[in-house]
């Protein structure tokens with residue numbers, strides 16, 4: 001009898017009454033394993049996950065993934081290539097000019113990797129750290145870094161990956177990129193609404209979400225937030241499952257997963273891989289990279305591609321890998337896990353009498369690459385005469401001395417296709433077999449012949465490239481964006497910060513803006529400038545982080561064709577509005593009424609909307625800097641310099657700026673904003689200069705220094721009305737001039753539109769490789 005407990009833990013079940021035959025059939029099932037020599041013990045690895053709830057891929061939509069001669073190079077210099085290094089690279093090819101010994105500018109990290117994955121198969125990419133698994137996977141999924149040099153073909157049913165095919169491809173990244181503040185259900189629901197075909201109703205999409213949640217066994221966490229470093233949420237294994245679920249929503253025909261089992265305990269990893277196995281049985285091609293599988297996990301794989309420093313060390317059926325190495329003279333030692341052994345081989349840690357570890361590795365690479373010339377699609381299935389002949393041929397070739405050497409067959413960038421082949425053909429020729437790949441009969445089991453008629457090549461009309469229509473994308477992204485910030489913007493700290501600063505300002509300027517005296521007006525100018533500065537600075541510096549924080553997510557989602565960039569952009573920036581207006585409103589209300597600014601509804605609303613509008617302009621500056629630099633630290637430094645320049649030229653601190661530099665003020669939104677606020681507060685208002693006040697023409701800071709208590713300056717004989725407000729207050733613009741105000745308002749609107757447009761263009765450029 002077999003059982004699994006509620007938590008789904010592994011349970012060893014004693015099968016007392018079962019015959020050996022029955023046990024053999026249980027053990028045959030890939031999700032169970034007989035324990036050692038005892039026929040009575042069977043580890044029931046998995047509770048049956050109801051993956052079959054997810055519809056199988058219809059035969060016409062299954063995808064056969066092939067990759068041929070995939071090579072990749074990375075720059076040996078730090079970071080992506082500069083324009084200069086690109087230009088130099090063009091001129092000199094691979095080598096820099098000038099140095100005595102030419103220095104390679106690129107390092108090859110993948111060498112002519114060839115193979116395929118059929119629907120229904122699990123092809124694992126294995127290899128030691130740095131062997132090129134992730135690179136190969138990202139090339140298969142068209143997600144490789146843009147500055148990486150690549151060669152070779154990756155085909156899906158014979159077609160290169162296009163945007164439509166991309167929608168049938170699921171890609172699970174190594175670090176699960178999910179919104180930390182969303183719950184599991186929200187995460188999957190928004191993804192479903194954006195990714196699933198528009199022809200499906202919302203109810204159907206919700207039902208798919210439920211199915212995926214059930215299939216992946218994460219029902220108990222459906223209302224738990226994903227969580228992150230600061231806020232605990234679901235566990236690592238559950239996160240991984242949510243990431244896979246995110247991709248399963250679209251029921252992909254090909255699922256690529258980067259290290260899906262890393263960081264998981266062996267039971268959870270096993271359970272996950274069993275789920276993948278079951279998914280493969282539904283007609284999907286599944287390609288995970290796996291670091292260090294346990295022997296049980298290894299048994300779940302159909303095919304294996306073993307990489308060693310970018311070379312193929314083995315490609316073929318996973319259960320034949322020990323046979324392969326055995327025939328090449330590297331027999332699996334007794335009681336050693338096969339996965340550990342082959343990783344040791346790939347890491348050049350296995351020595352033989354006549355070869356050290358590195359020589360062994362090179363020998364095995366030669367054999368594998370020679371064999372692959374003959375069997376590029378299937379790789380190794382079972383022992384054939386070729387293998388022994390190739391082995392003898394490879395044995396006869398000279399092998400470079402020991403460890404630390406450049407890998408054998410390392411061919412500089414641009415020469416692989418010819419020279420690497422030539423090196424291999426030496427072996428092929430020696431065996432008297434082989435020939436160009438194209439002239440060889442296909443060994444894909446006739447798959448292509450069978451399925452090619454169904455492949456939708458050149459079909460005039462198909463489903464839309466985007467799952468959801470534009471307005472739905474906008475709506476869902478808007479709601480999601482608001483939800484993802486629910487812990488940030490409406491947090492108690494934010495409210496507290498605005499309330500405390502508002503109260504402080506209210507106390508400092510308490511009813512100071514009320515009197516119509518010159519000295520009070522001086523203080524009021526300071527208050528208006530403070531109001532403007534506080535709001536603008538805050539929004540600008542917060543905005544620096546907006547796109548850099550979400551950039552990885554944006555790249556990931558755009559790569560899977562979830563939505564249009566413009567939909568994301570509009571929704572994301574619009575979602576800031578309610579948040580950015582709600583909290584500061586409290587601040588403005590407190591400050592306005594405590595300080596005694598002009599007590600009319602019109603003045604209040606004008607002041608309110610001007611400050612808010614200025615915040616939006618400042619925010620646009622922040623968004624632009626953040627998007628262009630994508631590095632909040634650098635952006636902060638530049639923003640501080642810019643803001644300082646804008647503030648100093650804004651018209652409050654420095655009045656007599658030298659002409660040669662005074663043009664900066666025309667770039668400063670602070671200058672126009674300050675002009676508007678002063679107009680709102682002082683236009684058509686008579687101010688009085690009262691005896692005893694030291695206020696007068698001069699700096700804004702000095703205006704309020706001489707305080708004279710005057711109850712009513714209009715009737716007080718010590719007070720005389722001011723003829724020119726502009727002169728008396730030392731303003732750069734006449735607050736009574738409607739002409740200036742029209743210019744201020746128009747320039748600010750133009751600033752906003754222009755900056756927002758620039759942000760969009762910058763964002764598009766940054767995500768252009770998607």
Ligand SMILES: Nc1ncnc2c1ncn2[C@@H]1O[C@H](COP(=O)(O)OP(=O)(O)OP(=O)(O)O)[C@@H](O)[C@H]1O
Nearest residue numbers: 074075109127128129130131132133134135136145
């Ligand atoms: N952008 C890059 N710049 C420089 N080197 C790179 C870059 N990307 C990959 N590499 C190098 O390419 C090699 C293969 O990297 P890759 O990430 O594919 O290995 P991996 O097998 O997935 O390793 P791991 O299992 O540790 O994730 C490594 O030596 C790595 O340092």
